[in-house]
Amino acid sequence: MCECLNEGRRSTLNFSKEVLFNMPEVTSHAPGNFCWVDLSTTDAGASKSFYSRLLGWTAIDNPVGNGMVYSMMQKDGKNICGLYEMGPGMEGVYPHWSSYISVVDVDAQVRKATDAGGSLIMGPDDVFEAGRMAFVADPTGAAFGMWQPREHIGAQLIYAPGALGWNELYTNDTETAAGFYASVFGWSRAITHPDPQGGQYHEFKNGDSPVGGMMQIKAEWGEVPPNWSVYFCVDDCAASLQEAKSLGAEEVLPLTEVDNIRFAFLKDPQGVYFGIAQVVG
The missing domain is CATH 3.10.180.10 (2,3-Dihydroxybiphenyl 1,2-Dioxygenase, domain 1)
Structure with a gap:
């Protein structure tokens, strides 16, 4: 993923509060999640x-x-x-x-x-x-x-500080992508936030459970290939952002808040992009 991620392109990010920090310890994952x-x-x-x-x-x-x-x-x-x-x-x-x-x-x-x-x-x-x-x-x-x-279910802790909180798809064709995931996994898709800059934020659900988000890649982002990105939950996003920077990470998206979710996007010292998120309020 290219570094050309900025606050404008993230203005519509929407983590679902009914997911984040709601069911941390798991013993199985539903098919399609x-x-x-x-x-x-x-x-x-x-x-x-x-x-x-x-x-x-x-x-x-x-x-x-x-x-x-x-x-x-x-x-x-x-x-x-x-x-x-x-x-x-x-x-x-x-x-x-x-x-x-x-x-x-x-x-x-x-x-x-x-x-x-x-x-x-x-x-x-x-x-x-x-x-x-x-x-x-x-x-x-x-x-x-x-x-x-079989013996390994996947993550045993999710939606808790230090664990996976959200997966997000960046694509050049949201309609084709939505149709594919609907056909393969039965996901539904809702547009949760129209973007005044010309884009939209899409949320996927597997049955009643939110499973991820989707955004159209914009030309101003630069050369961003289609990809699934990850966000990890933290207790204090501002403090974690400063800690990450002190450890050598690069701030790609500064601290941002949308619908009581505070988040930031980073590039780790090896050049890998990831996000951190916190429920507030």
């Missing part, structure tokens, strides 16, 4: 240090073969997300956060995705006894993972 995120980074040690100090995570390192280590990042003993250092074969790939959607049958869901115009990037493959996964790009080019849980 986001269940996991992981970080592909150029420096696993530096990334673990940065996010642990910012969000209170502890790293549990798991060797997975060929010299690769996949770290489970935990808070209070609960799995929050994953983290690994990019290795051979990932040259030219920008470091990034990936978002995963829980599914019952990943093979069947991949077929639905490709039938709906998506492109298979990787898999489906078994991940030891943890589960089965695949990566797909939607018809607009935004990549995401599908996760069929």
Whole structure:
């Protein structure tokens, strides 16, 4: 994602208060809900240090073969997300956060995705006894993972300080994207905030549960590829923003408040974009 993110392009961001900080500890994820995120980074040690100090995570390192280590990042003993250092074969790939959607049958869901115009990037493959996964790009080019849980359900703590709070899609074609996610996961879509600058904020729901947001990429943002971005919950967004900057992060979007949600967007020291958010009032 390009740095050309600014306050104007975020003026319509809307985290759902009925989601954020409402049901932190989970033992399963409904099919069609986001269940996991992981970080592909150029420096696993530096990334673990940065996010642990910012969000209170502890790293549990798991060797997975060929010299690769996949770290489970935990808070209070609960799995929050994953983290690994990019290795051979990932040259030219920008470091990034990936978002995963829980599914019952990943093979069947991949077929639905490709039938709906998506492109298979990787898999489906078994991940030891943890589960089965695949990566797909939607018809607009935004990549995401599908996760069929076995021993690993995904995140055990969500919508709580230090945990995942929101997933947001940036795309060049909101109508095509909305139709794709409706066909593949049954998501509905509502336009929650018209943007006086000419855009709109879209909120996806899986049944009655808000699952993410969507915005049209604007020309003034620069070269922003379609992507799913992530936000983590914090107790005090202003303090966390200052802490992140003191740890070497770059402020991309300054502290902003919309509908009792205070948030900011950052680039971590390894160049990965992410957001932080806090419910206020």
